[in-house]
Amino acid sequence: xxxxxxxxxxxxxxTPLNALHRRLGAKMVNFGGWDMPVEYPSSxxxxxxHKAVRGSVGVFDVSHMGDIRIRSGKKPGGAxxxxxxxxxxxxxxxxxxxxxxxxxxxxxxxFVDDVIVHRLGEDDYLLVINAGxxxxxxxxxxxxxxxxxxxxxxxxxxxxxxxxxxxxxxEVVQKLTDADLTTIxxxxxxxxxxxxLKNTLIARTGYTGEDGFEIYVxxxxxxxxxxxxxxxxxxxxxxxxxCGLGARNTLRLESKMALYGHEISEKINVWEAGLDRYCKLxxxxxxxxxxxxxxxxxxxxxTLVGIEMIDRGIARDEYCCWGExxxxxxxxxxxxxxxxxxxxxxxxxxxxxxxxxxxxxxVEIRGQKYKAQIVATPFYKRPKPQVA
Amino acid sequence: MAYPKSFRYTKEHEWVDMKGDLATIGITxxxxxxxxxxxxxxxxxxxxxxETGKSxxxxxxxxxxxxxxxxxxxxVIEVNSELQNKPETINSDPHGAAWLIKVRLTNxxxxxxxxxxxxxxxxxxxxxxxxxx
Numbered sequence: 001x002x003x004x005x006x007x008x009x010x011x012x013x014x015t016p017l018n019a020l021h022r023r024l025g026a027k028m029v030n031f032g033g034w035d036m037p038v039e040y041p042s043s044x045x046x047x048x049x050h051k052a053v054r055g056s057v058g059v060f061d062v063s064h065m066g067d068i069r070i071r072s073g074k075k076p077g078g079a080x081x082x083x084x085x086x087x088x089x090x091x092x093x094x095x096x097x098x099x100x101x102x103x104x105x106x107x108x109x110x111f112v113d114d115v116i117v118h119r120l121g122e123d124d125y126l127l128v129i130n131a132g133x134x135x136x137x138x139x140x141x142x143x144x145x146x147x148x149x150x151x152x153x154x155x156x157x158x159x160x161x162x163x164x165x166x167x168x169x170x171e172v173v174q175k176l177t178d179a180d181l182t183t184i185x186x187x188x189x190x191x192x193x194x195x196x197l198k199n200t201l202i203a204r205t206g207y208t209g210e211d212g213f214e215i216y217v218x219x220x221x222x223x224x225x226x227x228x229x230x231x232x233x234x235x236x237x238x239x240x241x242x243c244g245l246g247a248r249n250t251l252r253l254e255s256k257m258a259l260y261g262h263e264i265s266e267k268i269n270v271w272e273a274g275l276d277r278y279c280k281l282x283x284x285x286x287x288x289x290x291x292x293x294x295x296x297x298x299x300x301x302x303t304l305v306g307i308e309m310i311d312r313g314i315a316r317d318e319y320c321c322w323g324e325x326x327x328x329x330x331x332x333x334x335x336x337x338x339x340x341x342x343x344x345x346x347x348x349x350x351x352x353x354x355x356x357x358x359x360x361x362x363v364e365i366r367g368q369k370y371k372a373q374i375v376a377t378p379f380y381k382r383p384k385p386q387v388a
Numbered sequence: 389m390a391y392p393k394s395f396r397y398t399k400e401h402e403w404v405d406m407k408g409d410l411a412t413i414g415i416t417x418x419x420x421x422x423x424x425x426x427x428x429x430x431x432x433x434x435x436x437x438x439e440t441g442k443s444x445x446x447x448x449x450x451x452x453x454x455x456x457x458x459x460x461x462x463x464v465i466e467v468n469s470e471l472q473n474k475p476e477t478i479n480s481d482p483h484g485a486a487w488l489i490k491v492r493l494t495n496x497x498x499x500x501x502x503x504x505x506x507x508x509x510x511x512x513x514x515x516x517x518x519x520x521x
Contacts, residue, residue, distance in 0.1 A: 027424070038451065039424055046450050047425045246424070246451050314428055314448055337427045337450050366446070 015063035016160050016224040032132025034064045036245050043241035050247040050339040053208050057166035058243035059231050064131035066156035072123035078149030079123045086144045090280040094119040099187045101278050105288030111264040113137050130260045160224035165212030168238040173213045175234040195230045209255025253334050254380035262333040269295050274304045302349040306377035313370035315346035315363040322362040329354050345379050389417040396499050397508035400457045409496040414487045418512045423449040426478040429471045436464045462493040
């Protein structure tokens with residue numbers, strides 16, 4: 001057994017729910033400089049947490065995510081112009097109360113970070129960003145919007161963000177709010193009273209491939225713990241469990257959702273990552289657009305594919321991929337056993353010539369090559385809701 | 389879970405149960421707890437030689453890969469093949485049904501250098517303090 005070495009806990013950042021996680025006996029890990037629960041033995045561990053989200057409901061503390069608010073300055077439209085300039089999706093299509101998956105790009109067309117853009121009001125947007133890239137992102141936004149007519153505010157520490165995810169999530173959250181959740185469609189949000197807290201942002205978003213909500217509450221410890229406990233209490237009849245980053249990762253991997261530093265990074269462009277449908281070249285200029293036009297004309301040299309292991313072995317992040325003739329073809333970006341499928345799956349970048357379904361490749365695991373094949377993604381797609 | 393008093397323990401969280409010069413080797417309850425749900429075990433074949441301090445196999449959970457290090461040198465006599473289909477036994481019975489390999493040791497006396505159960509329990513308690521301060 002290896003004994004893991006990590007930074008002293010005292011240097012890590014903590015969410016307002018840190019003490020609660022420790023009281024619950026969570027196993028804590030350093031995630032991008034944050035002391036976060038990876039799994040809760042009291043929930044039955046990672047696989048049980050994963051299955052709870054697929055089958056019923058689970059609750060995650062995702063307060064480490066950052067939040068950047070962009071409002072117009074002197075004139076209407078300044079916020080939209082700023083958001084359009086720094087993100088690749090078309091924010092002009094957003095109605096108030098609507099959100100979209102997007103990304104901030106470098107001039108090279110590679111990723112600063114992926115974001116969810118929420119349109120809060122006429123001239124008011126909220127960008128939810130990743131934990132590990134918080135400082136980089138806020139600096140990037142401030143730098144890139146200099147001279148534009150907008151006000152940028154870092155609200156990252158103002159919110160405790162809870163994700164309630166799973167097919168029964170709506171029933172759990174509905175018990176806690178007066179907002180009619182049936183009127184909130186996927187990737188829309190509303191403000192409502194949650195557990196007595198007025199004007200709480202309730203978004204039908206998530207990172208699990210299931211239906212679910214993310215709620216944003218004040219970040220003081222007392223309020224954060226009270227809301228967490230009320231969510232758990234409301235979910236009791238649905239066997240809700242606290243879920244950690246371990247299950248969050250396997251859930252998002254099965255659903256082929258990108259993780260910064262893995263599928264997307266400052267070295268990978270939008271076309272390679274296969275995120276074309278969130279990138280709107282026709283919306284007008286934005287940072288990264290010129291490079292992406294050139295890259296589109298040139299064509300990609302690598303593309304993100306799904307892999308399923310045929311031999312008994314688990315592909316892990318950064319393992320090498322080899323072709324049948326022994327040529328090196330690429331690298332795994334995320335790999336894990338899939339609790340839902342009972343198979344070992346992975347995402348990897350390979351040249352387009354190796355990307356067709358059924359192509360055989362080999363993943364190098366501790367010096368040995370294990371057979372695998374290219375499969376369709378997402379690995380898991382949630383069943384469509386039954387129409388009555 | 390209790391740590392059997394008759395076992396010896398390594399700093400890398402393996403246990404050794406000696407019967408003459410035959411050592412049964414497994415990973416400790418602390419190790420399985422740290423790993424989480426075990427989904428995969430890779431072990432040497434009978435007849436393989438293992439060498440003190442060198443990795444002889446791996447135990448994988450959903451999240452992590454852990455190497456297993458040989459507490460002493462010797463020849464593998466028997467391998468617990470049940471674990472291939474039921475790796476989760478390592479979580480449920482790490483000190484019993486989930487033994488990994490049986491090894492004929494070259495120098496059985498080397499095992500007495502390892503920790504006894506009381507020393508090992510103090511060792512993991514100390515480690516626990518480091519990470520939960």
